[in-house]
Amino acid sequence: xxxxxxxxxxxxNKLASFEAxxxxxxxxxxxxxxxxxxxxxxAEDVVQESYLRxxxxxQGYHGGDSRSWLLTIVRNTSYNLxxxxxxRQLVDxxxxxxxxxxxSEYSNPETVLRQRIDEDLLKQAIEELxxxxxxxxxxxxxxxxxxxxxxxxxxxxxxxxMSRLARARARLQVKLAGxxxxxx
Amino acid sequence: MKCEEFQxxxxxxxxGELDLTKSLELEQHLxxxxxxxxxxxDLKTLRKxxxxxxxxxxxxxNLEARVKSALRREAHGGGTSLGWRWLxxxxxxxxxxIIFSGFLLTRSSGDDLVAREIVSSHVRxxxxxxxxxxxxxxxxxxxxxxxxxxxxxxxxVRDFTAQGFALIGGRLDYIANRPVAALIxxxxxxxxxxxxxxxASGDTRAAAQVQQGYNVIHWTKSGMTYWAISDLNLAELxxxxxxxxx
Numbered sequence: 001x002x003x004x005x006x007x008x009x010x011x012x013n014k015l016a017s018f019e020a021x022x023x024x025x026x027x028x029x030x031x032x033x034x035x036x037x038x039x040x041x042x043a044e045d046v047v048q049e050s051y052l053r054x055x056x057x058x059q060g061y062h063g064g065d066s067r068s069w070l071l072t073i074v075r076n077t078s079y080n081l082x083x084x085x086x087x088r089q090l091v092d093x094x095x096x097x098x099x100x101x102x103x104s105e106y107s108n109p110e111t112v113l114r115q116r117i118d119e120d121l122l123k124q125a126i127e128e129l130x131x132x133x134x135x136x137x138x139x140x141x142x143x144x145x146x147x148x149x150x151x152x153x154x155x156x157x158x159x160x161x162m163s164r165l166a167r168a169r170a171r172l173q174v175k176l177a178g179x180x181x182x183x184x
Numbered sequence: 185m186k187c188e189e190f191q192x193x194x195x196x197x198x199x200g201e202l203d204l205t206k207s208l209e210l211e212q213h214l215x216x217x218x219x220x221x222x223x224x225x226d227l228k229t230l231r232k233x234x235x236x237x238x239x240x241x242x243x244x245x246n247l248e249a250r251v252k253s254a255l256r257r258e259a260h261g262g263g264t265s266l267g268w269r270w271l272x273x274x275x276x277x278x279x280x281x282i283i284f285s286g287f288l289l290t291r292s293s294g295d296d297l298v299a300r301e302i303v304s305s306h307v308r309x310x311x312x313x314x315x316x317x318x319x320x321x322x323x324x325x326x327x328x329x330x331x332x333x334x335x336x337x338x339x340x341v342r343d344f345t346a347q348g349f350a351l352i353g354g355r356l357d358y359i360a361n362r363p364v365a366a367l368i369x370x371x372x373x374x375x376x377x378x379x380x381x382x383x384a385s386g387d388t389r390a391a392a393q394v395q396q397g398y399n400v401i402h403w404t405k406s407g408m409t410y411w412a413i414s415d416l417n418l419a420e421l422x423x424x425x426x427x428x429x430x
Binding site for chain 2: 015030048052117123137147166
């Protein structure tokens, strides 16, 4: 009798505390997975799989930012899937040089960057970024994680987080300028 | 410091990740430099646009329910495989079958157990004449009162000599965890034990079986359970059952 009671109540409590701590991050998890995988079905599968993994390892989670913790699992699960699918995303060459992004080509008044930015164009531009740039951008701008959190999550030195972020933004600005010029 | 370096710092500055000294230097430089201040303004515009909720991918409404049910399956010992859920109806059917057959088994083994006790008691009663009869009498008016005070019920005692079943006495016995009345009838030197005790349930039709070569008939009538056993043939034993039921 005692054992039956334990085995029934323990998973229930574990599930309840897990859901209370981790389920509120569902939107973040999905948004991140969706931007990484660029596919709705894959993103949903990865989110579900990530939650199951997170639940499995929940006992190993001792405080800290639960959202970063979950997003780390989402990242690993997403990359596993991309590897399985031999995604071309992963073979995109990454230029991690810390050179300063050249802003001169868009820093003229005609680029309209200081006016309202068209959100459809912006979203399209983000999706066209290589995955390494895309993900630091999402984590910083949408999930508002710190450089340190991003570094831990993506296993990158702080300097690389900083330079990738700068380059991601510069590329976005160039892309946007190009698209806006095309439309004009 | 060159503008190039300042412009590499405006990202960290904008992110609140630039150290204090460098931040102060940058803040001094920006109002003095049109190129750097424009780059900074462009960056702020871009970042403001990136904060817009409409850029986010919102999950479908059913994703949360899907994740929750997957977690429940996981929490209750299920695997992560989606195929698992198809086993549920099969599993339920198997459980029902086990419960049902268990019910049948205990039911039949319950009756079976009593039948074996009946046989044992019958055989024991035949081993020595002393064991057979506590109160030797063909008179029901002697046998019936004899049970008074020995049992918590009054068994129906009748003689069927005219029908070929002579009452030869009564005995106290212990069957199915309770004291019961045993009536002994005789037909052509064949002894017949009829065990009687109050029934737990309503009337049941007579069920005949053979136990260790003996014919056994079991039935319930008017609140009494009857077990009749003998080496007599079944047809004649059923005849006695008919008389007892009248």
